[in-house]
Amino acid sequence: MSNRLTNILIPIISVVLGILAGTIIMLVSGYNPIEGYSALWDGIFGEVYFVGETLRQMTPLILAGLAVAFAFRTGLFNIGVEGQLIVGWLAAVWVGTSFGDLPKFIHLPLAVIAAALAGALWGFVPGLLKARFRVHEVIVTIMMNYIALQASNAIVRDVLTDRKERTDYVAESASLKSPFLESITDFSRLHWGIIIALACAFIMWFLLEKTSRGYELRAVGFNQNASQYAGMNVNGNIILSMVISGAFAGLAGSMEALGTFGYASIKGGFTGVGFDGIAVALLGGNAAIGVIFAALLFGGLKVGALNMPLDAGIPNELVDIIIALIIFFVASGYIIRYMIQRFRKKGVK
Structure with missing residues (x-):
């Protein structure tokens, strides 16, 4: 069995196992799994509105998945996508509400770029600490998630508003909303x-x-010592990798800020999009095309699950368990890879 075929089979097997586990849960709980999954399917593809919502839901998931996948491809594990997304969200709203007199072809790109720069800056800090002091990026990025959450809440409350729960809507000139896409x-x-x-x-x-820069980034992630011996700037590439990863995450925040919601608000907790990006990247095999399809699956599950209590009468708590099981098996893809490899070795013997 070729590696390419293995890479295709792993996500398929993961999803199938998740669906089977969900089927067992529904049967044990006294619900019809056929009706449940039919409701899930209809909630994704049953109406053009649901299709639009699925595509809308997958948009930030693609960017969050790219942020995780890019860092992983270069030997880093960016757990701070959630925090980078939050600061990108805040930066996009800040620019979107502050320069309403600018034309759209300037204001909108400026807001999007501000979000990318904010996320890149938030990724620069763990990248610098990793490169200069060998501080593990997982620890730093986790802690910076909480800093981003609380700092953004303070800025919304005390800087962007007068002790209010949310900001004004971004100006029309900075909005990603489209009457055309909404109408179709x-x-x-x-x-x-x-x-x-x-x-x-x-x-x-x-x-x-x-690109040669991409080759260097991947080489440093594969073997830092060999890359340094070959004359590559290892520390510079580590920082650059986290900066680019953070920029993708910041862009994910701008999708919510300028598209879905149009404002920033005081958050009681994390959005979850950044953490979902980890599962999206894993399911997508840390490849760009794989991330797109994985984001489509996750976006469809999130939107379609809303229809399961309505059409199939399945309680929300059970729906959450079923979706979590699917995600669990998706995230366990490396176990499936290990089992396939063991089976392959036995076949060779």
């Missing part, structure tokens, strides 16, 4: 951010696979 999807919240997300997937693929 029966007034879903689909916006132009989906184009940005797909473009970023192409950029990641091109950078890592077709």
Whole structure:
């Protein structure tokens, strides 16, 4: 069995196992799994509105998945995507509400770039600590998630507003919302951010696979000592990797800030999009095209699950368990890879 075929089989097997586990849970609980999964399917593809909402949901997931996948491809584990997303969200709203007199072709790119820069800056800190002092990026990025959450809440409350729960809506000139996309999807919240997300997937693929800089980044991730011996700037590439990863995460925040919601608010907890990006990257095999399909699956599960209590009468708590089981098996893809490899070795013997 070739490695390419193995890489294709792993996510498929993971999803199938998750569906089977969900089936068992529904049967034990006294619900019809056929009705449950039919409701899930209808909630994703049953109406054009649901299709639009699925595409809208997958937009930030693509970018969050790219952020995790890019760092992983270069030998780093960026757990701070959630925090980088939050500061990107805040920066996009800050710019989107502050320069309402600018034309759209300047204001919108400025807000998007501000989000990317904010996420990149938040990724620069753990990258610098990793490169200069060998501080593990997992610990630093986890801690910076909490700093981002509380700092953004303080800025919303005391800087962007006068002790209010949320900011004003971003100006129309900084909005990603599209009357055209809304009209063809029966007034879903689909916006132009989906184009940005797909473009970023192409950029990641091109950078890592077709440029000398991408080769250096991957080489440093594979073996730092060999890369240094070959004359590569190991520390510089570590920092650059975290900066680019953070930029993708910041862009994910701008999708929510300028597209889905249009404002920033005081958050009682994390959005969850950044953490979902880890599972998206794992399911997608840390490849750009894989991340797109994995984000489509996760976006569909999140949107379609809302229809299961309505059409199949399955309680929300059980729906959450079923979706969590699917995600669990998806995240266990490396176990499935190990089992396939063991089976392959026995076959060779």
